[in-house]
Amino acid sequence: MKVTKSQFFKRQITLPEIGEIGQQRLQNAAVLVVGCGGLGSTIAVSLASSGIGEIKLVDFDTVAVSNLHRQFFYTLDDVDKPKAAVLAAFIKKRAPFTEVNFTNTPVTKENVLALLSKYDIVVDATDSLPTKYLLNDACVINKKPLVYGSLYKFDGYVATFNVLEQNGSYTANLRDAFPEMATEIPNCETTGTLNSIVGIIAMQQVNEVLKLITKVGKPITNELLIYNSLQNTQFKMKLKPTVLREKIAKIFKLQTYFDIACSSQKPNLQISPATLKELLLNEETSKNVELIAVLPNLKLPFTVQQTIPIQEFSAASIEVNFNKTYIMVCQRGFNSYKATEILKDKHPNLKVLNLTGGISGYNN
Secondary structure, three states: OOOOHHHHOHHHHHOOOOHHHHHHHHHHOEEEEEOOOHHHHHHHHHHHHHOOOEEEEEOOOEOOHHHOOOOOOOOHHHOOOEHHHHHHHHHHHHOOOOEEEEEOOOOOOOOHHHHHOOOOEEEEOOOOHHHHHHHHHHHHHHOOOEEEEEEEEOEEEEEEEOOEOOOOOEOOOHHHHOOOOOOOOOOHHHHOEOHHHHHHHHHHHHHHHHHHHHOOOOOOOOEEEEEEOOOOEEEEEEOOOOOOHHHHHHHHHHOOOOOHHHHOOOHHHEEOHHHHHHHHHOHHHHOOEEEEEOOOOOOOOOOOOEEOOHHHOOHHHOOOOOOOEEEEEOOOOOHHHHHHHHHHHHOOOOEEEEEOOHHHHHHO
């Protein structure tokens, strides 16, 4: 079916605050959406449906069954397929006036500055704390606005960072709210989440992008909005821009943006994805490997002998064989490292290893 822009966007253009001028601003805009999960998939589809001219999707992960309760634009048929590719295909059918492309390559310190250079606005829809700081610092260095969103159980957080003011200065950024990365921030995988809060925060982020582009309304700048879905309450934490571009440029040079939890992991308790693959491919060595998953419903590229959720993990309940090597696995290698330490403390002479980077690292 062929439609015109005036037909497709009629209800938006009818708003006097938007009109033809605002709609054209949306059509001229290019937005980078990093993360295609619960937040990112909803954000990307909504922005495309609003008439954003160009959207780039970034996500290295695949669709899992446990995603589907909150990631509405994927189906059971999409399980195991790359999120970014599936979402891009959906948007192409849904939004005829948006150019959409994607990459399955993770965002890193090495590629982030080039990645965001051509986009007007960057949207942080990730669940990785190091990636959030990486995006923040790169946006400050490249003078790009960043629309931030994050979740913790029934709470959601939204802000628009690093916006150019009329006096030439920039509004607060993530480091003005939280100067340093916390070491113990669990994600949805370990704490759980309700799909309603995911949708609420995603739409708040969409709203921020639309306000920035159309120049209508007041974005959430120099503030962090914190919303609680159980009490239906919200408050705004005031922020003052004190961590400036020069300081963040120095941080960027020194910071690795690996998870802080990883930096405290002992190298002698690690096994790399490449080494594990070699062990499993060899019929003899694979017999002496005992794989234990410490998160339920993991999408595993190999068979594990046991699944013991980290919340229930107890070394005393495991009947060990000292002739075997025990390898703990989870999605990113954090909870499995905790399990590795627990089992190693109980049996110092047992060979216990953590899969470095978890399943995410193994699949890349």
